Amino acid sequence: xxxxxxxxxxxxxxxxxxxxxxxxxxxxxxxxxxxxxxxxxxxxxxxxxxxxxxxxxxxxxxxxxxxxxxxxxxxxxxxxxxxxxxxxxxxxxxxxxxxxxxxxxxxxxxxxx
Amino acid sequence: xxxxxxxxxxxxxxxxxxxxxxxxxxxxxxxxxxxxxxxxxxxxxxxxxxxxxxxxxxxxxxxxxxxxxxxxxxxxxxxxxxxxxxxxxxxxxxxxxxxxxxxxxxxxxxxx
Numbered sequence: 001x002x003x004x005x006x007x008x009x010x011x012x013x014x015x016x017x018x019x020x021x022x023x024x025x026x027x028x029x030x031x032x033x034x035x036x037x038x039x040x041x042x043x044x045x046x047x048x049x050x051x052x053x054x055x056x057x058x059x060x061x062x063x064x065x066x067x068x069x070x071x072x073x074x075x076x077x078x079x080x081x082x083x084x085x086x087x088x089x090x091x092x093x094x095x096x097x098x099x100x101x102x103x104x105x106x107x108x109x110x111x112x113x
Numbered sequence: 114x115x116x117x118x119x120x121x122x123x124x125x126x127x128x129x130x131x132x133x134x135x136x137x138x139x140x141x142x143x144x145x146x147x148x149x150x151x152x153x154x155x156x157x158x159x160x161x162x163x164x165x166x167x168x169x170x171x172x173x174x175x176x177x178x179x180x181x182x183x184x185x186x187x188x189x190x191x192x193x194x195x196x197x198x199x200x201x202x203x204x205x206x207x208x209x210x211x212x213x214x215x216x217x218x219x220x221x222x223x224x225x
Contacts, residue, residue: 006156031211043202043215050211090156094210101147101206102213104156 003027006091006105014113015081021108023074023091032074033102034066035090043090049074081112115140119203119216126193126223134188134219136177136203145206146170146179146186151218152199160188160201193223 004025013019025032034046048056049068063085065077074091088109092102119136126132138146145164149157161170166181177188186203203216 004156033213042217045213048211055211092157092213094213101149101159101162101204102157104149104158106154106156 004091004093004103004105006089006108008108009106010109010111012111012113013078013081015083017078017081019078021076021078021089021091021110023076023105025072025074025091025093025103027093027095027103029093029095029103030071031094032068032071033092033094034074034076035092037088037090037107039087047076078110081110083112086110086112115144115205115207115212115214117203117205117214117216119201119219121217122200122220124219124221126221128195128223128225129192130223132188132190132193132197132221134201134203134221136186136188136216138184138186138203138205140184140205140207142208144208145210146177147204147206147213148175148177148186148188149202149204149215150199151202157202193221195223195225197221198223 007022031050036044046060047066052068067075088107090107091105094102116139147162148160150160151157161172163170163179169178175190200218200220202218205214
């Protein structure tokens with residue numbers, strides 16, 4: 001248990017489905033992040049939320065829609081994905097300062113069929 | 114912008130061998146530096162960190178020293194174990210503390 005919990009651990013969805021990934025942290029952190037990890041590619045930062053406000057959106061397609069209802073929860077809503085979106089989606093949280101690192105969840109392994 | 118470059122893997126070693134994984138960075142200001150480890154099927158775990166020049170981070174026998182003059186943060190371990198097999202990521206946190214930039218990761222395979 002790392003303090004950041006992601007559900008589900010595995011998800012298989014069709015290209016016309018709508019699903020959501022959930023992330024929860026109980027560390028008192030004030031920032032949360034979504035990363036995408038694909039095979040043979042560097043980690044890609046998708047979204048950053050600081051104090052529940054989105055502060056970064058790295059040109060992510062609109063079929064990915066984040067939501068941060070409070071400082072402990074982060075969602076990634078998925079809609080009409082493509083097979084190339086299959087990847088490990090990692091959530092992380094941090095306290096917005098230079099001292100701490102990020103705490104990562106175990107990820108959701110997404111397969112789009 | 115900030116960037117992190119680490120040696121490409123895989124790195125294959127025998128048990129008890131000495132490990133070095135090179136990491137260099139490009140950044141403005143005074144970033145903090147980190148090493149993360151990812152075991153199969155899991156997320157990333159913080160391994161060690163250093164927040165200013167000449168600091169040495171250490172954990173579980175791993176060490177890395179923040180070298181500002183060479184902009185490097187190489188990871189070392191004197192004697193690796195099979196259980197150290199994983200992917201290792203070097204990372205840089207910007208001055209504001211809100212942007213963590215990762216290197217491409219280096220896979221380490223340790224054989225008995």
